[in-house]
Amino acid sequence: MDKLLRSNVSRLLKKLSEHAEIYAPTMEDGVCVLSKLVNNYDDWTLDYVRTTNSVKDIFFPQNEEIMRYKNANNDLNIEPPKPFKERVAFGVRPCDAAAMLLLDNVFLEGEFYDSYYKERREKGALITIACEKPDQYCFCTSFHSSPGATEGSDIVLYPADDYFLVVAVTDKGKKLIKANAEIFENATEKSGIVENYKSMKTPIGNNCSPGELNEKLKNEFDNPYWKKIARRCLGCGNCTFVCPTCHCFAVCDVARGCDGKRTRTWDSCKFQDFFLMAGDHNPRPTQVERTRQRFMHKLNYFKEKYDKYQCVGCGRCVEKCPVGVHIADVITHMKEEL
Amino acid sequence: MCSSHNQLVPKVATIKKIAEETSSGDVKTFYVEFDCPKERAEFNNMPGQCAMISVLGVGESMISITSSPTRPDPLEFSIKKMGKVTSALHDFAEGQKIGIRGPYGNNFPADEWIGKDLVFIGGGIGLAPLRSVINYCIDKKESYGSITIIYGSRSPSDLCFKEEIFENWPSVEGVKVHLAVDKIEEGEQWDKSIGFVPQYLEQISPSPDNAIAITCGPPIMIKYVLESLEKLKFKDEQIITTLELKMQCGVGYCGRCNIGDKYVCIDGPVFSYKQIKEMPQEF
Secondary structure, eight states: OEEEEGGGHHHHHHHHTTTSEEEEEEEETTEEEEEEEOSOTTOOOOOOSSOSSOTHHHHSOSEEEEEEEEEETTEEEEEOOOOOOOEEEEEEOHHHHHHHHHHHHHHHSSSOOOHHHHHHHHTEEEEEEOOSSOOTTOOGGGGTOOTTOOTTOSEEEEEOSSEEEEEEOSHHHHHHHHHTGGGOEEOOOOOSHHHHHHHOOOTTTTTTOOTTHHHHHTTOTTOHHHHHHHTTOOOOOHHHHHOSSOOOEEEEEEEETTEEEEEEEEOOTTSTTTTOOTTSOOSSOSHHHHHHHHHHIIIIIHHHHHSSOSOOOOOHHHHHOTTOOOHHHHHHHHHHHO | OOOOOOTTSOEEEEEEEEEEOSTTSOEEEEEEEESSHHHHHHOOOOTTOEEEEEETTTEEEEEEOOSOTTSOSSEEEEEEOOSHHHHHHHTOOTTOEEEEEEEESOOOOGGGGTTSEEEEEEEGGGHHHHHHHHHHHHHTGGGSSOEEEEEEESSGGGOSOHHIIIIITTTSTTEEEEEEESOOOTTOOOOSEESOHHHHHHHHOOOOTTEEEEEESOHHHHHHHHHHHHHTTOOGGGEEEEOOOOOSSSSSOSOOSEETTEEHHHHOSEEEHHHHHHSOSOO
């Protein structure tokens, strides 16, 4: 096993930046954001439970150009974007790394794949840091995960005194360590550090583990509970934007004379016009249908399609909902009621 | 110019011809050819499939391909002026460029219907997707039993594909075309039926024995046609229809067109009544 001294992290990031964009947790106006480091590779922090934005941003950004076009004199040319750069995300949490595997299901499986996402994933590496202090919003253990889980990560760093124990999870992770071997050291001491992280409980613990809830929810389309919780929903969309697994987007053309670009932007099933069709038909016209759609998607439809729940228990939507509509409560309520 | 294999980037195509279908001008058929022959060759559409049509600078819409693969070129799209993209498209002239990507979605399972009698029931612009499979089955008529086409619209001037419904289709042996309109204005010439499609269907009363009924039209018409077909003793698995929801990607990512765990863009648009009954009723 290797170890990485905390005092060597900046050196590692600087070295990796020679061929890759580096993203790390940084403090901005008192908020911890996963953002791109430019020039200052000391700018990372360990003072966070979860970054405000998830690692999703780096592979499926909030807004991106999907193509450009020029249509002068009826000669239409359409160009996809230029190739993306290599990228390393440092300080990812295990829940967010697990969420990437769910996005992989959506964007890489089936008849089609998403070219933008695929290229970024292939050119990306996730260096995860296990969680030392999960807070009251965390419930990753409800989804067969833990503060020390490795699923979805290329490398996991387990915080110890003044260093991290290093576990290379994938070949990509092993290569990254090998290519930067001079920055890592051999960890000689045998310790149960990794196991301690893996067996650590989150405060909500396993209480809201959905189990076989998806089966029961099949018959709960008209359950009055959806109406009850939808009454509080403000339709702000916070929950979907901070979610590391939500993947809905809108496509928008921006024209300027003969030139233009097509962009895609995160969108939200909580918004009134999200499902609105030309001709004004809206199959989910009120917050009741849209609230049901969000939870049924995560707890039933996604599970039917991919055999996984579309939630990793990161706690962001729980933390950010202004009116206390919590997926953990939904799971607990439905489990008790059904 | 041939472009990439990126699913969200459309291929360039040229509008070769535009035909007005209705006298009010709200439905036009666009005859379209890819600029790159290789891209045309890779566009293997089956009847019932759709394509994303781009008006660059305005946006994209999912439109059903109304031409049959048995008559491959040009590709035909019959489009009603409804929203932003379709309105912009209606202002286009022959020779102008659009973007196309696809084909998307499943298709009418016409190869499973071999040896059966087919009953097509369409309303208004809903004949556009049916037309692809009607022509497909007519071109392989020896594989099918009788073909009955029941088509209605608000008024005689709103009927689409007039040459086919009045001349081409009725002249094929074993094909019967029944036309109806909701109402006629004073002075309008009309020697066919007057009435709504579902009632007209019950009046014609096609036999469900060894038959498949395929219907497409406005949601309210589909609803009552399904009831009428049940009255005529068609079983759920003998009834095929299409669903339509808002789409922005067409490939199952953007999250708009789901009904339960199905996405209309990739799992539809064609569903049997049996499948529809098993879905959450949210469309």
